[in-house]
Amino acid sequence: MNIHEYQAKELFVKYKVPTTIGGVANNTEEALKVAKEVIGENGPWVVKAQIHAGGRGKAGGVKFLTDIKKVESFTQDLLGKTLVTHQTGPEGKVVKKVYVQEGIDIEKEFYLGIVLDRQNEMPVMMASTEGGVEIEEVAEATPEKIIKINIDPAIGFQGFHGRELAFGLGLPKSDINTFIKFASALYTMYMDLDTEMIEINPLVQTPDNRFVALDAKVGFDDNALYRHKDIEALRDLGEEEPTETEAAEYGLSYIKLDGSVGCMVNGAGLAMGTMDTINYVGGTPANFLDVGGSASAQTVAKGFEIILKDKNVKSIFVNIFGGIVRCDRVANGIIEATKITKINVPVIVRLDGTNAKEAAEILNNAGISNIITATDLADGAKKAVAHAK
Numbered sequence: 217m218n219i220h221e222y223q224a225k226e227l228f229v230k231y232k233v234p235t236t237i238g239g240v241a242n243n244t245e246e247a248l249k250v251a252k253e254v255i256g257e258n259g260p261w262v263v264k265a266q267i268h269a270g271g272r273g274k275a276g277g278v279k280f281l282t283d284i285k286k287v288e289s290f291t292q293d294l295l296g297k298t299l300v301t302h303q304t305g306p307e308g309k310v311v312k313k314v315y316v317q318e319g320i321d322i323e324k325e326f327y328l329g330i331v332l333d334r335q336n337e338m339p340v341m342m343a344s345t346e347g348g349v350e351i352e353e354v355a356e357a358t359p360e361k362i363i364k365i366n367i368d369p370a371i372g373f374q375g376f377h378g379r380e381l382a383f384g385l386g387l388p389k390s391d392i393n394t395f396i397k398f399a400s401a402l403y404t405m406y407m408d409l410d411t412e413m414i415e416i417n418p419l420v421q422t423p424d425n426r427f428v429a430l431d432a433k434v435g436f437d438d439n440a441l442y443r444h445k446d447i448e449a450l451r452d453l454g455e456e457e458p459t460e461t462e463a464a465e466y467g468l469s470y471i472k473l474d475g476s477v478g479c480m481v482n483g484a485g486l487a488m489g490t491m492d493t494i495n496y497v498g499g500t501p502a503n504f505l506d507v508g509g510s511a512s513a514q515t516v517a518k519g520f521e522i523i524l525k526d527k528n529v530k531s532i533f534v535n536i537f538g539g540i541v542r543c544d545r546v547a548n549g550i551i552e553a554t555k556i557t558k559i560n561v562p563v564i565v566r567l568d569g570t571n572a573k574e575a576a577e578i579l580n581n582a583g584i585s586n587i588i589t590a591t592d593l594a595d596g597a598k599k600a601v602a603h604a605k
């Protein structure tokens with residue numbers, strides 16, 4: 217789960233990670249109130265679009281302002297506007313809130329982030345002097361400009377971690393302790409809140425030598441949200457893929473992708489294998505969908521309905537392994553599901569495991585013209601890809 221910049225900055229304040237002063241606004245009145253009462257009559261102010269995507273600056277969603285009238289007019293311009301950034305996709309995201317922030321004098325821009333390093337099985341903190349620009353580009357073109365340090369949770373964040381990062385950034389001696397304090401507070405927040413990622417781009421240094429988080433991107437581990445009810449309350453469903461939210465309500469794990477072959481699979485591992493095989497035979501998966509262990513007519517019908525909401529889907533590959541759930545029951549479930557949800561694309565079905573033979577007979581005898589049976593995973597993937605083209 218991701219949150220907005222203004223929410224992330226409220227958490228920074230709680231964890232003593234120095235950040236900007238400011239507040240959220242839903243309309244121009246609220247924006248003016250924050251500008252005058254929280255920041256001050258004389259500014260300067262920065263008005264920033266609140267959407268779950270970076271790259272707002274380049275897309276015209278962030279503006280430094282010295283005239284209070286402009287705070288009002290720019291807020292007016294932003295609210296309701298669709299912002300297209302390199303992270304939103306071509307459809308963009310509608311701005312519903314802005315964050316009004318104090319305008320800060322910038323001496324130097326850095327990058328500072330912390331994520332889970334799955335290879336080394338511990339958090340990794342990353343810093344770079346190339347702040348303010350797309351870090352993905354830095355990682356691609358000049359990876360040596362990103363300093364990485366693993367932090368073993370058994371010992372926690374220590375001074376030497378901070379010094380290694382600070383030396384790597386070439387900070388003068390006089391700045392090292394302030395930087396270590398900053399990074400240490402960030403690590404505490406990362407661990408405490410079960411975050412998956414915290415990214416500060418840019419982390420700025422001011423002319424009076426303070427480190428300030430100018431931007432804030434925070435993502436949480438969904439599987440740990442149950443122990444952070446206050447964090448869960450920060451969820452903004454308006455920023456999430458509506459079909460993913462709907463699927464979750466029915467106990468289906470669905471992730472929308474941008475290919476053309478819809479996938480309905482039981483088990484996360486088989487779902488990944490199915491997507492890989494589709495890619496391997498030259499196709500592109502439209503989604504990840506794990507229908508779970510039961511694969512009843514209702515869940516299968518719901519699965520079809522959700523997959524078909526995506527207009528890019530040209531065929532559907534149903535790949536279900538009958539272990540506890542018998543294939544003949546799944547086959548009947550699929551036939552039932554086609555009565556509940558109207559399906560207008562070819563459906564390629566591969567059922568294997570318990571009673572697979574009976575299942576194939578049931579499907580072949582059902583006389584549903586757009587159901588095509590497959591003998592194994594490769595056969596199914598090839599047929600699904602061929603029908604999508």
Ligand code: GDP
Nearest residue numbers: 262270271272273278318319320348417418431
């Ligand atoms: P992003 O484009 O979505 O990553 O949004 P950011 O919060 O990073 O803002 C974009 C850019 O606006 C930053 O990289 C800064 O260059 C600039 N900016 C934002 N706030 C301030 C500020 O207080 N002072 C100055 N001088 N520039 C700012």
Ligand code: MN
Nearest residue numbers: 270417418431
């Ligand atoms: Mn940024």
